[in-house]
Amino acid sequence: MLSLIRNTVVKTARMVETGGNALVQQSRARLSTGSQQQQRTFYEFRTYCIRPEKNASFIKLTNEKIHLRTAHSELIGYWSVEYGALNQVVHIWKYDGYSMRAGVRAALAQDPKWLEEYISVAMPMLTSQDNEVTALAPWTPSLQGPPKQGVHTLWWYDGADQRAAADRDARLLTAVKESGDLLLSQRNKLMFPCAFSPLK
Template identity: 50%
Template sequence: MIQIRHALRRASLLTKTPVTSARSGREQPKAFISTGPQQQDGTFYEFRTYRIHPHLNAAFLKLTNDKIHLRTAHSELLGYWSVEYGGINQVFHIWKYDSYAQRAAVRAALAQDPSWMEEYISKAMPMLSSQDNEVTYLVPWSTITKPPKEGGVYELVSFLMKPGGPAVWGAAFQGAVGAHAASGYAHQVGVFHSEFGLLNRVHVLWWHESADHRAAVRHTAHSDPRVVAAVRQSVSYLESQENKLLFPCAYSPLK
């Protein structure tokens, strides 16, 4: 038992650093909770995924096309897509907020907006089978970068990483993403990490000229030694991944 207590004490000391107590003048232990780079501002991005009843998919898309201006009057829409591969009868959209207080104010204002509630919400909600949302931040080394032109397709690749945060897998993950982007295999729109929702998840939003172009460059990337080496380093931290091919809607700011 004495050996166990000593082992536990040594382990606890590894996660603590001394700070000085203002009252006693003696150093007191303080645990570090964070394991990675901290968000430098309050801006975050809400990912929303709606699943639509199959027979109502076309009606939902038309309704949203006609009424989305009622929603964008309240806050900024980054992009709105229909899911072509990786999820049937789904739409995916990203909303930008400066703070949680702003988001709360927007949601409150929407609830009091009769046009939004009567012309859209009352009609759209029965068309949906489920809704999911996730709060994400841009990783410190990423910015939102628009594609060089309109008319392409988007790919959302979602990685579930092993627990530990960016301090554990951040450098390897950045290397893998950077190897694809630097080699010109795809245009990197943004890289996001989850804050609320499934944790230890990172999303990379790519743009491709077309679905066929994406297939061709992916084949080439698999034989590129730079990409292969970078992926080998990052894959040891990976639990699972999934991707979706997205077609931008006409009203999406990112097209």
């Protein structure tokens, strides 16, 4: 299981509110031309919302055709959301840079098997797609699998009870207390790995 926690910080929201559209455009320009381009490895989190009646069919199709996608870049993990949002899947792809991602996307757009056997069948099953680019914190060595299966919150636990106990950890409570005034919202998802997910 993976427990994914997303935090939205007030500082970011205030910047967008005060800067309006110009700030959004400036941020987009920095993303494509700024120092982020020098960052090497990053991870793309993709979230797909699936039509409720198509959830099982989508997972089955992806299980059968994921090899067409993994031929182009590395899949870190693929999960089905159990709690926090229904009929969703979350998957993480690793890229060695923005130019690599652009090359992968261009190659996929020209791959007839990918387009005919997967995209043309899968897209009508979805209601929406979302993606986020995430770089690891400097002190994080790499995004690797745990030594065994368990519950994950960007770190791993032996089970849900151990994960719940972590919420009572004094260090975590102190960190939350000290940064709580910056937190605008928090979303949690409990997810189970799909059979074809490298990260379990």
